[in-house]
Amino acid sequence: MNTIRTIIIDDEPLARDLIRLYLKDYTSFQIIEECANGFEGLKAIQELKPDVIFLDIEMPKVTGLEMLELLDQPPVVIFTTAYQEHAIKAFDLNALDYLLKPFSKDRFKKAIDKIVTRIESKTVDPNIIKDFIKEPPLPHGTIDRIVVKTINSIKIIPASEIKYLEAQDDYVMIYTHEGKFLKQQTMKYFEHALDPAFFIRIHRSYLINVREILRIEPYEKSSYQVILKDNTTLPISRTGYSLLKEKLNF
Structure with a gap:
């Protein structure tokens, strides 16, 4: 051989x-x-x-x-x-x-x-x-950073720097204070891997860092949207709204 x-x-x-x-x-x-x-x-x-x-x-x-x-x-x-x-x-x-x-x-x-x-x-x-x-096995505990590959380097993103994540088919777009980064992984993985004290799935397509929330306001009939500190507007599903009420106690 x-x-x-x-x-x-x-x-x-x-x-x-x-x-x-x-x-x-x-x-x-x-x-x-x-x-x-x-x-x-x-x-x-x-x-x-x-x-x-x-x-x-x-x-x-x-x-x-x-x-x-x-x-x-x-x-x-x-x-x-x-x-x-x-x-x-x-x-x-x-x-x-x-x-x-x-x-x-x-x-x-x-x-x-x-x-x-x-x-x-x-x-x-x-x-x-x-x-x-x-979609690898879930880590022991929660993760405190995400590693992504850019064109020229390897980027380590602290979880505290993440504003929100957006599902894009088999990928997730990670929005941070430095920009956005694409990673081939599922939203389901991050929903379980990131600290639930700070990250909430507000919609099928969005997982947000609650520390980035500026306000929550009504949108159309019987629905809501969240406004982040950078003025990004994201939709909130009914389930997401219930989770936010529970987490933020309002």
Whole structure:
């Protein structure tokens, strides 16, 4: 079998050590780089073009999933994760390979065998990762920033800087004090991932930061609209109006 060029991306040194130790039993796998965070991993993948990566999901700065979003052509991925079982279902549904920490040598072998079979049979589907990224497992707790790729850089947007989000098919437009940024993810994901104390789904197409509200006023018959501090006007659905009344206590 041809050499399988491999990168390990994990912020925990012991986790990288364990993968390196287990891989010694598989001579076809060649470790070409180890990375301690998503930024290092992104650079290494772009420069070295590995066949396979072992990728931790929860890392500081940029998570494993955020890193994958920034890649045009992600390699084959074996996720290493401490996600709970209910979140793991998302990996199973998308036929993705994962190792639930802490994993045994036998469980590691199963993941390796699956990857090798896919590579040898040339049945690796590059769209699996792209489809998975659109609506990944929900994070532990809430997110405090969103990572987006612009033409020239990677932009990290603090949640506090978001004015509102607008659904656009399989994408979400994020409006901030610096401008707007498009991200390929669902509104449903952000509705659950952003802090519900500050972000409310006021409409099928809009999720707003309540700290940006200037006023709420009637609009046509039996409907309302919200005016933001920058004078942006957005429609409010009946459900959204009920949520706003509950949250803002009016």
